[in-house]
Amino acid sequence: MILMSVPVFAQSDNDYFFELSKEISHIQDHPEKIKMLYKREIKKLRQTNDFKFLISSRYIQLFFYLKEPLQQIPLTYELLSINDNRYPFISIACNFSIALKFEKNSPKLAMQYIDKAIIENEKLGKRYMLPHIYHAKGRFFFNASDFKNAELFFHKALKLYGPDEKLYTASMYNNFALINDKLNQTGSAIKNLQKGIHILTNDTVKTREKKMFLDRMxxxxxxxxxxxxxxxxxxxxxxxxxxSNRSNIDYYPHIIKTSQHLSDLYYATHQKDKILQMITFLKEIEPKLENISDKITLNEIIRNYYFTQNDLIHLKLYSKKIEKLNHIFNEENSKKIQILSDTLNHYLVKSIDEKYEFNEKLQKKKFNFSLIIGLIILFTSIIIIISLINRNKSQKEISLQKNIILEKNINLYREKIKYLQQSIFLKMEAEKIFIDNLREIKKEGSINPETLIKHSFLKINKLMEIDIRNFDLISESYAENEEFLINLSAIYPQLTNKEKKLCIYFRMDLSSKEIAALENTSEGTVRVYKTKIRNKMTDDKDISLHTLLNKV
Structure with a gap:
């Protein structure tokens, strides 16, 4: 990736993505409406060629796979890479999304990404997703039984929710009650639940989500x-x-927990008939459940009933059934984790491979370009030396002194070029070792996503240090590109900004494959652009585009 300064965008750009996100939240359960929204942003992109609409269309694509995390995660990483911190809201949304995807399978990795989202959002103030991100981080701490920090972040979220966000405000009191329950503070748990219920009961705006959460509280x-x-x-x-939930199959996962609590109550109050009614109902809904974890919990309730009845036949029957379900659950969960790990590793290795191949070629071109500059300076200096000697022999001593200074400058440039060559060679060798090690780890199957990311960042930072040491020497060539674009715009005003940018690559004689990797597009698209640019510049079919651009 070529490092460049990130321009400062107006706050309205982030606001645009924020409003788009709210628009999506109202239709995320309607795939056709999501696709219409996507087509709208693509149309804006074609009309304006504005990078903002490329990002907005890619952002909407993530919601095509809302229930397919294995499809969504690579797209989210790709969007993070394309955005490259250009629009903070997108960085926040992507990091937040990745954190939620890894919440169950890799809590440490999830915490790293949630922290990135918080840092980016806090820079923009108390806006956008910050209360929801605080809420999620509180839940991460709760899952890790760190109740002190969980309560801290739930309070942070509560302070940021507005007066109209009553559902989220009520959910915070429910979270406080869950913490109280874990700490055996039953009285405090009851008070917090009553506060949450009071908020939703008195809310004049009724929605399906609010009713479901009110039932749960x-x-x-x-x-x-x-x-x-x-x-x-x-x-x-x-x-x-x-x-409230028994008549709707979509609510069955919630009703299992309630059934467990009711069963505990009926056992405590010796209401055997009601326990039997509960068990009969659970047997009826068991075939309709899709989630294996829900099936296990339900069958454990039934098995416990037969245990209290000392019914050994049914006890063995349901014990075997639970054992089989646990085996299926573990197998499915293992497959999901493996697929998730492979997906992440594939994306990381692919990204690093592409970066390595591109950097290797780019470094060679930089070296050749710098070498040419050095030779030009060398020959120019020699010509100047000869010219000064022949021009004014009477000032021999002065000329001799100037020659000495020029020779020192020449030697200095030689040393710089020599140092640049050695540094590039060192970096290329280091990158080869880094990629070979990474591929070897993957072959052995012992790779861990968290460890891989940590070591990957460390290795990449080490490699970037070599670029930083050579920045002063190489950056002298960037001024030539700026002059080239000014001249190109003056001679060929009919070229678009996209075409002008591609002209820089064509002038460097990069291949279509290399340009496609830089612009995140296909080789075919690059070749089409090349033909369009050449047709705009000349009708002479015998002259190459590379020759035309070198004349600018």
Whole structure:
């Protein structure tokens, strides 16, 4: 990747992506509407050739695979790379998305990406996704049983949610109650749940999501009363949630937890008939469940019932069934983790391979270009020396002194070129070793995504140090590109900005494959652009584009 300064964009650019994100959130369950939105942004891109709309269309593409993380993760990494921190909102959204995808399978990696999202968002102030990111980080800490930090970030999120965001405000009180429950602070848990329920009950704007969450908090409150041995209140509230969800198959995953709590209550209050009714209902819905984890929990409730009844036949039957389900769950989970790891590793290796191949060729071209500059300076200096000697013999001593200075300058340039050649050779060798080691690790199957990323960043930073040491020498050539673009615009004003940019690559005599890698496009597209540019510049078919550009 060529390093360049990142321009400062107006706040409205980030606001544009933020509004687009809110627009997507209302239609994310409707694939056809998502595709229409994507077509809208592509149309804007074609009309304006604005980089912003390339990013917006790629961002919308992520939502094509909302339920397919193995498809979405590589696209998210690719968008991060294309954006290259140009638009902070996109960097925030991508890092946040990756963190959520790794939440269960790689908590440490998830925490690294959530921290990146927080750092970027905090630079922009208390805007955009910051309260949701704080909420997610609090959940990460909760999952790790770090309840102190979990509560800290839930409070941070609560402070940032606005007065109209009642669902998220209520969810924070539910989270506080979950922490209280883990710490056996039942009284505090009940109070926090009552606050959350009060917020949603008095909210005049009713939505499906709010009703679902209100039911969930009602069930949690019922379980709090159960732990407090207020059985009548507990049963009433748990049945409210149970009856609200039992008629909708989409809510069955939520009803299993409620069934577990009701079963515990019926055992404690010796209501055997109600326990049997519960078990009968669970047997009826078990075939309709898709999630293996839900099936395991449901069958454990049923097995526990037969254990209390001392029914050994059914106890063995359900124990074997649970054992089989656990085996399937572990096998599926292992496959998912492996596929996820392979997907991530493939993307990383592919990115590094492409970067290595491109950098190797680019470094050779830089070296050749610098060598030519050095030779020009050398020959120019020799000509100047000879000219001065022949021009004024009477000033022999002065000329001799100037010659000595010029010779020192020539020697200095020789040393710089020699040093540049050695540095480039060193970097190329280091990159080859780095890629070979990475491929060897992958072949052995012992690769760990977290360790790979950590070591990859370390190796890449070491390689970049060589570029930094040579920056002063190489950067002298960039001024020539700027002059070239000015002259090109004056001679051929009909060229677009995209075509002018490609002219720099064609002038360097890069191949279509190399240019395609730089511009993240296909070789065919590059060849089409080359033909269009040549037709705009001349009708003479015998002259090459490279020759034309070198005359500018």
């Amino acid at each position: 009602t069930g949690n409150l019922g379980y709090g009363y159960f732990k407090n041995k207020e059985y009548a209140k507990a049963e009433d509230l748990l049945l409210q949630e149970f009856n």
